[in-house]
Amino acid sequence: MTQAIERLRTSQQTFTALKCKECGERYELGAKHVCEECFGPLEVAYDYTAIKNQVSREIIEAGPHSIWRYKAFLPVESDTPIDVGTGMTPLLKANRLARQLGIKELYIKNDAVNMPTLSFKDRVVSVALSRAKELGFTTVSCASTGNLANSTAAIAAHAGLECCVFIPSDLEAGKILGTLIYDPTLMAVKGNYDQVNRLCSEVANTHGWGFVNINLRPYYSEGSKTLGFEVAEQLGWELPDHIVAPLASGSLFTKIYKGFNEFVEAGLVAAKDVRFSGAQAEGCSPISQAYKEGRDFIKPVKPNTIANSIAIGNPADGVYALEVARKPHGNIEDVTDEEIVAGMKLLAETEGIFTETAGGTTIAVLKKLVEAGKINPEERTVAFITGNGLKTTEAVQSHIGEPHTIEPKLESFERAWERAGTLNRLDWQQTQV
Numbered sequence: 001m002t003q004a005i006e007r008l009r010t011s012q013q014t015f016t017a018l019k020c021k022e023c024g025e026r027y028e029l030g031a032k033h034v035c036e037e038c039f040g041p042l043e044v045a046y047d048y049t050a051i052k053n054q055v056s057r058e059i060i061e062a063g064p065h066s067i068w069r070y071k072a073f074l075p076v077e078s079d080t081p082i083d084v085g086t087g088m089t090p091l092l093k094a095n096r097l098a099r100q101l102g103i104k105e106l107y108i109k110n111d112a113v114n115m116p117t118l119s120f121k122d123r124v125v126s127v128a129l130s131r132a133k134e135l136g137f138t139t140v141s142c143a144s145t146g147n148l149a150n151s152t153a154a155i156a157a158h159a160g161l162e163c164c165v166f167i168p169s170d171l172e173a174g175k176i177l178g179t180l181i182y183d184p185t186l187m188a189v190k191g192n193y194d195q196v197n198r199l200c201s202e203v204a205n206t207h208g209w210g211f212v213n214i215n216l217r218p219y220y221s222e223g224s225k226t227l228g229f230e231v232a233e234q235l236g237w238e239l240p241d242h243i244v245a246p247l248a249s250g251s252l253f254t255k256i257y258k259g260f261n262e263f264v265e266a267g268l269v270a271a272k273d274v275r276f277s278g279a280q281a282e283g284c285s286p287i288s289q290a291y292k293e294g295r296d297f298i299k300p301v302k303p304n305t306i307a308n309s310i311a312i313g314n315p316a317d318g319v320y321a322l323e324v325a326r327k328p329h330g331n332i333e334d335v336t337d338e339e340i341v342a343g344m345k346l347l348a349e350t351e352g353i354f355t356e357t358a359g360g361t362t363i364a365v366l367k368k369l370v371e372a373g374k375i376n377p378e379e380r381t382v383a384f385i386t387g388n389g390l391k392t393t394e395a396v397q398s399h400i401g402e403p404h405t406i407e408p409k410l411e412s413f414e415r416a417w418e419r420a421g422t423l424n425r426l427d428w429q430q431t432q433v
């Protein structure tokens with residue numbers, strides 16, 4: 001085994017080029033994201049024979065307890081990438097939620113506790129900034145709906161990189177504080193995410209910075225594959241039957257798909273037509289609308305939803321997300337803000353997981369699809385929870401109970417206890433277990 005790991009350490013580079021997703025044109029592995037021939041997006045291409053020679057289930061299992069156990073599948077050369085413990089989050093068997101929904105085998109992939117900033121964005125940023133260092137960038141940046149700003153600022157601080165991040169100015173307080181604590185330059189733009197993104201494209205042209213989701217996007221987006229890898233490994237080297245994940249730009253969704261396919265290609269898991277279902281908020285549902293209307297193009301929308309983290313009106317990977325959802329008979333569905341709050345509460349009350357609005361969207365869509373018969377109760381289903389509820393407390397503030405404030409006296413407690421009807425609640429809980 002030691003020898004096998006040594007072989008992995010000294011192994012040849014497995015990523016070979018940037019390749020246009022539309023016309024196939026190949027480019028050098030620099031900071032570039034758009035094809036010069038057709039303006040299509042660029043993606044990292046790999047030598048799968050080289051990957052096959054370097055990985056096995058045993059080698060991966062003996063690797064680091066982080067996304068870097070899958071380094072052969074990631075576009076980073078260095079043997080010492082930025083490792084802040086990102087990845088290997090719990091895959092929780094959600095029995096109580098499954099029973100409530102009426103399905104048999106449900107799992108929650110819980111990136112609400114991903115390190116270091118409690119969202120799946122730590123995966124993509126760990127990869128993007130590792131590559132940014134290799135490409136010689138000393139300042140990094142991003143256009144963010146909140147979580148990406150948190151991750152970029154934190155991981156840049158750890159790596160000693162200068163950092164300037166851009167967000168819409170009306171984000172939740174937790175997202176703003178969760179960026180400022182790392183002391184980046186934070187630009188709060190008076191506009192929505194799509195306007196922030198447009199501004200960042202201009203800044204990327206005038207400053208020589210590494211924008212994780214613009215000129216470094218081909219590397220950044222590969223980080224999301226690790227969610228797919230981990231689920232396959234945690235299910236005992238098997239793919240699930242059905243997955244549900246949130247859609248903003250659509251990148252995460254398409255990369256979970258790519259991750260599953262790469263594990264099949266590398267001989268690590270058996271092939272399976274996994275069904276992919278995407279979740280959007282009704283107030284920002286350009287991909288869901290295109291899916292329902294049978295279109296293969298996206299009509300941009302103006303976001304109006306509490307689910308800020310997934311409020312992208314003009315999604316860069318929307319058309320690719322549509323393709324993935326259509327391939328093996330998946331779905332894309334949207335839910336109202338009320339359903340999103342109910343989804344957050346349902347996950348908290350049944351499984352003890354406090355997710356943010358994006359996770360509430362995923363759970364609400366999961367529920368809607370089960371009720372509509374679009375998820376078979378027999379399917380082994382995985383719902384991807386991608387962010388933490390403590391960052392979006394505003395969403396649930398007026399939908400939860402209040403503490404019982406009492407005097408530090410036994411009688412005061414007894415009165416409050418009776419008032420709260422807790423005994424009844426305990427009876428109720430006993431009937432649930």
Ligand SMILES: Cc1ncc(COP(=O)(O)O)c(C=O)c1O
Pocket residue numbers: 119120121145146147148246247248249250251252253309310356358359386387
């Ligand atoms: C918590 C959370 N979940 C999901 C997403 C969707 O990511 P993508 O843009 O890759 O579709 C985001 C994007 O910002 C997010 O913050």
Ligand SMILES: [Zn+2]
Pocket residue numbers: 020021022023024025035036037038039040
């Ligand atoms: Zn092209």
